Amino acid sequence: MTVSRRRILSQALHWSAALATAPAWAQQDKPIRILVGFPAGGGTDAIARLLADKLKDPLGVPVVVDNRPGAGGQIAAQTLKAAAPDGATLFLTHDHTISILPQVVRNPGFSPEHDFVPVAGIASFVNAFAVSAGTPAHSFPEYVEWVRSRSGGKDAVGIPAPASTPEFLVKLLGERFRVDLVSAPYRGSAPMLADMMGNQIRAGVGSVQDFMENHKAGKIRIVAVLGGKRQAALPDVPTFAELGLKGFDDMPYYGFYAPKGMPLKFINRFSAALAKVLALPEVSAQLAGMGLSVGYMTPQQLEARERAYTETWTRIIKTSGFQPQ
DSSP states (O other): OOHHHHHHHHHHHHHHHHHHHOOOOSOTTSOEEEEESSOTTSHHHHHHHHHHHHHHHHHSSOEEEEEOOSGGGHHHHHHHHHSOSSSSEEEEEEHIIIIIHHHHOSOOSOOHHHHEEEEEEEEEOOEEEEEETTSSOSSHHHHHHHHHHSTTSEEEEEESSTTSHHHHHHHHHHHHHTOEEEEEEOSSHHHHHHHHHTTSSSEEEEEHHHHHHHHHTTSEEEEEEOSSSOBTTBTTSOBHHHHTOOSOOSOOEEEEEEETTOOHHHHHHHHHHHHHHHTSHHHHHHHHHTTOEEEEEOHHHHHHHHHHHHHHHHHHHHHHTOOOO
16 A cells, blocks of 8 residues: 555545534535536546545535636636535636636636635646647657748647646747747637647647546647656656756645635535545546546645645746736
8 A cells, every 4th residue: 555545544534533423514405516617528627527426425415516617717716706605615626726827817806815715635736748649749859840840830839728837838848949839728628639639739738637538549649747757647758857847846736625704614524525535446546547646635735735836836927027917
């Protein structure tokens, strides 16, 4: 048994007592909804649906996924802010909406610090660069040479949301490898992947979990990943640090958030149920297969992770000269 698995199991046992004695959920006759800020079919949606299916048993109520795509999670975040803090609405999201979007949008319509409370973290992940099967490139250096060989020496790279980690990465890659790359923003990874597989766009940047299924099927090719080490699910794919782009070792994360004012008993109950679900071997295996590094975080740990990641991206955004839109 791995150290990570033992840690999750230990936390799950700790939380089991809380589940056994916790009060009934706020709305016995009403499903708990998990807001997702991206379209169905993307990586975040797949994670949410897997967890929703498993959470219904320890929570004792139906759990449903409510997709509110658009603006890099901004619409879903605004929906969470407006939701009643009665335990019936939570938000599953990653670093972009919580740590980055409030810094790159002048009026996002929400403040993570003032409008949300962290509930639990589930995993870390890395972003990746992928090319369509219609390109001749089987590595990132081959992709760079292919772009340079094209008329005009320019290529559009899909990103799942504007002013996101992928957009900053595209800019830095173009500068570092002296190639003209232009970000092409989409409303989530699902429509971006559809265009990549249709060869409407030849490259994209997104999370590993967004790309993994189609990479395995040979419909796209992941040619590089961020992070400090190669991914266990992609042992033959180099990191960008290996290719010469350093400074992106800090891994983004996924977490659940609730509206400000949600009673602690509901936060603890959901967090306990999530710890129990993440300890299930089949769940951790499926999440790992998506390219996630599973690691349960308490509300306090998630808050600290969020703060550290926000500080990292504050420096990157300021250095880039990006002005909030």
